[in-house]
Amino acid sequence: xxxxxxxKTPIRARHIRPGQGQxxxxxxxxxxxxxxxxxxxxxxxxxxxxxxxEEFLSTSVTRASNANIVPQRGMTLFSNRRQAMFEIVEDTVxxxxxxxxxxxxxxxxxxxxPGHANCREALAESLASYGIGYDRIPxxxxxxxxxxxxARGELEIREPLAEKDDYVLLRALKDVIxxxxxxxxxxxxxxxxNPTDLAIRVYRDEPLPxxxxxxxxxxxxxxxxxxxxxxxxxxxxxAILQSTAEATVTRIGRVDSGETT
Amino acid sequence: xxxxxxxKTPIRARHIRPGQGQxxxxxxxxxxxxxxxxxxxxxxxxxxxxxxxEEFLSTSVTRASNANIVPQRGMTLFSNRRQAMFEIVEDTVxxxxxxxxxxxxxxxxxxxxPGHANCREALAESLASYGIGYDRIPxxxxxxxxxxxxARGELEIREPLAEKDDYVLLRALKDVIxxxxxxxxxxxxxxxxNPTDLAIRVYRDEPLPxxxxxxxxxxxxxxxxxxxxxxxxxxxxxAILQSTAEATVTRIGRVDSGETT
Numbered sequence: 001x002x003x004x005x006x007x008k009t010p011i012r013a014r015h016i017r018p019g020q021g022q023x024x025x026x027x028x029x030x031x032x033x034x035x036x037x038x039x040x041x042x043x044x045x046x047x048x049x050x051x052x053x054e055e056f057l058s059t060s061v062t063r064a065s066n067a068n069i070v071p072q073r074g075m076t077l078f079s080n081r082r083q084a085m086f087e088i089v090e091d092t093v094x095x096x097x098x099x100x101x102x103x104x105x106x107x108x109x110x111x112x113x114p115g116h117a118n119c120r121e122a123l124a125e126s127l128a129s130y131g132i133g134y135d136r137i138p139x140x141x142x143x144x145x146x147x148x149x150x151a152r153g154e155l156e157i158r159e160p161l162a163e164k165d166d167y168v169l170l171r172a173l174k175d176v177i178x179x180x181x182x183x184x185x186x187x188x189x190x191x192x193x194n195p196t197d198l199a200i201r202v203y204r205d206e207p208l209p210x211x212x213x214x215x216x217x218x219x220x221x222x223x224x225x226x227x228x229x230x231x232x233x234x235x236x237x238x239a240i241l242q243s244t245a246e247a248t249v250t251r252i253g254r255v256d257s258g259e260t261t
Numbered sequence: 262x263x264x265x266x267x268x269k270t271p272i273r274a275r276h277i278r279p280g281q282g283q284x285x286x287x288x289x290x291x292x293x294x295x296x297x298x299x300x301x302x303x304x305x306x307x308x309x310x311x312x313x314x315e316e317f318l319s320t321s322v323t324r325a326s327n328a329n330i331v332p333q334r335g336m337t338l339f340s341n342r343r344q345a346m347f348e349i350v351e352d353t354v355x356x357x358x359x360x361x362x363x364x365x366x367x368x369x370x371x372x373x374x375p376g377h378a379n380c381r382e383a384l385a386e387s388l389a390s391y392g393i394g395y396d397r398i399p400x401x402x403x404x405x406x407x408x409x410x411x412a413r414g415e416l417e418i419r420e421p422l423a424e425k426d427d428y429v430l431l432r433a434l435k436d437v438i439x440x441x442x443x444x445x446x447x448x449x450x451x452x453x454x455n456p457t458d459l460a461i462r463v464y465r466d467e468p469l470p471x472x473x474x475x476x477x478x479x480x481x482x483x484x485x486x487x488x489x490x491x492x493x494x495x496x497x498x499x500a501i502l503q504s505t506a507e508a509t510v511t512r513i514g515r516v517d518s519g520e521t522t
Contacts, residue, residue, distance in 0.1 A: 070414035
């Protein structure tokens with residue numbers, strides 16, 4: 001099976017349909033898994049400190065403290081007070097976004113679809129019992145969202161690289177409230193033009209099962225046009241952001257025996 | 262003189278020294294000028310709606326709504342409610358940042374300089390009378406900050422391209438409170454390793470003086486190594502983000518007769 005965590009029993013689990021949001025509490029040391037069940041589904045993600053929601057996950061501090069704009073395995077995610085909130089301990093995709101705001105009612109009005117379900121209202125609703133309203137939904141991390149940055153800073157939303165059962169796994173470094181929404185955007189390629197379901201699960205702080213073996217990933221090539229997608233490479237690395245030659249976009253492999261979870 | 266606005270009389274003006282912040286009210290239609298007086302000085306910039314400070318300038322909505330990560334002339338700056346707050350009407354540099362968080366006390370502790378002056382506390386102090394505290398300082402636009410984005414998303418802070426008296430000019434599209442700090446960072450190249458002063462000025466809503474003539478800017482070159490910095494080019498355009506060949510970094514020119522303002 002593709003997901004070694006299925007051997008463990010989550011202490012909390014939520015199924016999230018497109019346009020829905022869920023809030024879940026995660027204690028220091030516990031693991032939060034965010035999984036796309038059918039593939040190509042973006043998960044908008046925000047987080048707040050339990051007991052003091054004025055402290056929250058900050059994408060700008062996370063970019064600055066890591067000197068990088070791409071969330072990737074091993075990275076620490078920081079709060080607006082520049083405190084470590086999460087570590088990314090597993091990531092079966094390697095391509096996520098922390099540049100885009102949540103979709104919201106005004107976005108869909110602009111697209112000619114007033115009243116469309118949207119991540120911002122879904123997150124606000126899921127976090128309302130913690131006193132967190134619409135205006136206080138921070139800039140999210142958009143797990144599985146595939147945004148290319150072009151030479152003059154233009155952003156281009158592309159279909160996610162995430163396939164069925166792909167996931168990220170975060171270790172909480174504080175006691176937090178996490179909010180996750182399954183993006184209902186079906187008018188642009190954000191979710192492969194077909195929003196589907198997410199699962200989120202919280203696991204106890206205990207040793208992880210062995211890391212899945214990585215399937216060979218492409219080696220760097222002098223000429224992207226001739227890069228071999230199947231060429232062996234010892235360790236996974238994040239996708240190249242800028243190339244328009246799709247052959248140079250690497251994807252972190254994972255074991256897949258064909259069984260479904 | 263380099264700045265045609267010097268022919269106009271500002272209705273409000275502030276001089277800001279490194280490590281200081283200033284708040285200024287700007288009404289709909291009025292113009293806000295932010296100027297580096299000696300050059301190479303970053304201005305951290307935040308803004309809030311007058312009378313409802315839960316609405317504020319959002320870099321993530323601005324990136325998403327413009328599908329671009331570089332603030333540039335003609336761009337609209339949006340709030341967290343996806344409402345237009347400012348238009349960039351002039352920009353004599355063409356290279357700014359909206360990825361980095363403000364420098365803050367923890368940042369300087371990490372750099373071995375605890376207690377260093379910092380933008381976040383300076384902005385919070387300048388905005389305290391509006392009820393805006395440290396935790397509510399949003400991700401800023403960093404005018405004149407020069408951040409290169411490398412192929413795998415790495416961020417590299419470089420010396421600003423802004424020279425003496427360079428400026429941006431914003432038209433307010435709402436009644437706003439703007440906060441501006443002169444970044445005191447002297448441990449990395451953010452401010453050319455030598456923080457200096459800023460001026461901010463507010464002008465009435467009235468016709469602007471003629472746009473200054475543009476000095477010739479470099480033409481695109483097949484081989485960056487042979488690009489001519491002085492080659493003519495009809496219209497200014499934003500700097501290329503990714504090139505490591507400095508010759509390909511264009512800079513929007515401006516008239517400079519040698520007089521000082």
